[in-house]
Amino acid sequence: MESDTVLYISQAMHGLAYGMVLFLVSAGLTLIFGMMGILNIAHASFFMLGAYFCYQVLSMTGNFWVSLIVAPVIVGLLGVLCERYLLRKLHAYGHVGELLLTVGIGMVILGSVKIFWGTESLPVTVPQILKGLVKLGGLEYPIYRLFIIALALVILAIMGLILYKTRLGMIVRGAVSDAEMVNALGINVPAVFMFVFGFGTWLAGVGGVAVAPILTVYPGLSDQVGMDAFVVVVTAGFGSLKGAFIVSIIFGLLSSFGVQFVPKLAPVLMFGFMAIVLALKPAGIFGETE
């Protein structure tokens, strides 16, 4: 392959990998919003918590795969507890209170992280089997980034199966479009809410574990990813999983090719894209106007 072709393919792959990370974080955010109408400001903090639990489990077991399973489950359980004992009590009083509560939860998570793990960055290394580069023609690509892409696709497939092939998925989809009607049918909607919130935070936890070996695990980890995930959800349309997936990939590619061709504009391309989308379709690409 010619060197330019290799370069562009590499950039596309990097864009895809970053897009998949964005998807892992934004999927949970959009799911929670679509289902419960809550804009979970603490979502990125759960993502950060996933990375910290990954470090903790890894340092206790020495096994990345155990941490990939255990850390998101702990984050998901924390999400369940937050929904059950904090958010549910406020649900009857409207979304403003819930929104403020999620801000508070985010701050508590940040404070707790500093107390338990300190402020310094923590090391999480790439598992041995995923270290190194894979050669595809003239292209050399890090195996771990391929793993991130594969992981996100597997999670997307599992989510698709649950949402579109199971009764639970049917209930969740029903609740997303009309929670009151689902409630009237005798479904325990609060329990569904709790499940969805836990699942959404579990997804954030998976994202946190996935990025821990390539990013610095420190108390500021949530800031930038949180903002990017929020922009994805707004652009895609609140509550649209399909939209979150497509827009995440678009943003990933915009980021990579932006750096390649217009580096000075690269940081603002996604915001420009969002502005254009919202100007044309205020509810987002896949959002539905009420």
Added chain:
Amino acid sequence: MKALRFVVAVVVLCILSLFLIPQARAGMDAFDVNKMADMSDFDPNHPVIPTGDTIKIALVASFSGPAATVAQMYWACATFVAHDINKRGGILVDGKRKKIQLMKADHMSKPAQTKKVCERMVLHEKVNFLIGTNGSNNMKVINQVAKKYKVIAQDFTALSDELYNATNFTKYSFMTVPSCEVVGKALAYYYGKIRRKEKKFYILCQDYLFGHSMAKGFKRGLELYFPEAEIVGEDYHKLFLKDFAPYLEKIKASGAEVIYTGDWIPDAENFLVQARQMGITLPVANLFLNEPNMLHRVGIAGTNRLVNFSMCGAAEGSAFPTADQVKYYHKWHDQWKKWKAPYNTYLYEHGWSASGSMGSYIQQIYWLMSVIKRAGSTDPDKIIDVWEGDSYRDVFNTVYYMRPSDHKVVADYYVQIYGPPEEQKACFNIPPYYWFKGCSNPIKIYRIPALRCAPPMDTKMARCKGRDIWGNLIK
């Protein structure tokens, strides 16, 4: 009559000497490890902070927020110095011995908060000195407050040259840290005049004032010392970038032989980790890729061939060439073994560490103490009188000179070449004969003369016109 003249002459000489001797002494002071107090009870987790009639110093830094680690590090350095000075009985100012009272002033990395906290420190706490800080934007605010309320500020960490240009200069602030251009010139000098091998450079810095200043300094240095060098790419990325892969792919395709970066953590860490994961093993000329915890994460191979500008260090050769320097090393290191979190990590192990940053902060604060002592007062004008044109010799025998025209420090600095633990013996010449077992660290140190890496001077300022790099009038 003759006898009377003789007596008058003796009296006049005695009176003159009362003025002249302190003035002469004020010209040069030196750090003396043998005058240090017993530091065996020093613990940054439990500093003894005196109250009452003290010399009040506000350490302005990000004690909370994402950059809290930085303030934590400054605190360890400042409390170390204060502990030593206080155990010696304090400093004689205005006819009274006073101890150093350090106060935390948290700016949360926000300029608006910096203004608020500095004003509170000056107006309510009545501090005599403001010292700091991380972030040139925050340092700029500190300097503005210092100017407004006529309080002395010491910049011991913010590196932007622009802080002391015609627009921002204030006589109340002193930059004791080397500026961006100093760093850039020193690294360019190393590649152009010492190493003379790699010629293709790629500049990757953060997209704000500091990053651009770092790049400007390096380009200026290449122009001066390595005109045949080629800059094959130049990018500025946003702060706290997560994914460096697109930039690294460009670097790979550019044919660069060296990457130059001014990035600080977390960007520096993400950049290095991701570069090595992508198989990019190019040497990286840098300023902040020296944090030991991060170096351990990247490992020995990944940190090999780093080329680090050091703010503080020994002369060429071993890191501890004299018994005094070994003694000083133990003043810190022996206590470190007893400390608990967060001060029990690699970052604090060596005190001034291989990196030089912490060592430099400590020595810069000692310089401030020395200036207060020689001024014999906390009065800002007396401090300015002593500090302008002052020279101070640090524990490594590096002489810092405070350029009177723009208050920027001029000194020799160092470039360190990193290598694996088994090669570190040449540098770390005391047991266990390596800085760290789990990562590369300095194996060779090169001294860059002050003349070759002097900070720029803004000649738009009246006080800088027609002056040389030492601030002297050119005849």
